[in-house]
Amino acid sequence: MKAGVARSPEAARLETFALASNGRPRILVVEDEMLVSMLIEDMLGDLGYDVIGPAISVTEAMSAIEKTTEIHAGLLDLELKGERSLTIADALAEKQVPFAFMSAHGAQAVAETRHAGAPVLAKPFTMTAFAMLIKRLVLRA
Numbered sequence: 001m002k003a004g005v006a007r008s009p010e011a012a013r014l015e016t017f018a019l020a021s022n023g024r025p026r027i028l029v030v031e032d033e034m035l036v037s038m039l040i041e042d043m044l045g046d047l048g049y050d051v052i053g054p055a056i057s058v059t060e061a062m063s064a065i066e067k068t069t070e071i072h073a074g075l076l077d078l079e080l081k082g083e084r085s086l087t088i089a090d091a092l093a094e095k096q097v098p099f100a101f102m103s104a105h106g107a108q109a110v111a112e113t114r115h116a117g118a119p120v121l122a123k124p125f126t127m128t129a130f131a132m133l134i135k136r137l138v139l140r141a
Helices: 009-017 034-046 058-067 086-094 106-110 127-140
Strands: 026-030 050-055 073-077 099-103 120-122
Touching: 026 034, 026 058, 026 127, 034 050, 034 127, 050 058, 058 086, 073 086, 073 127, 086 099, 099 106, 099 127, 106 120, 120 127
Parallel strands: 026 050, 026 073, 073 099, 099 120
Antiparallel strands: none
């Protein structure tokens, strides 16, 4: 980065996508609500995971998947400001990366989609439910 040239928050996030792992499982977080993504980042950090992202759009998430060689699991908000994260799920499934959706509507939100069998973390969620889900995903990686 040149002296005196500020990076946008999006550019800073994209740069973190390609960083090498420190041995901790890396979780791709796709969430467009800032407070929710901050909570998820804190929870993952407390549980011993590294966060990739958070990506706030389908485009940003797809870029992260393309640039990152080491993704152990994905946590995807189903609704991203008018977009659905199903194409992100497709990309993760193609790379055999386990993922789960997050939705205020629970499992019913994905029941009629091609990813109907994917785990869904209903919002709001508890730390216990969150930790159990992430552990299951990482063990499948």
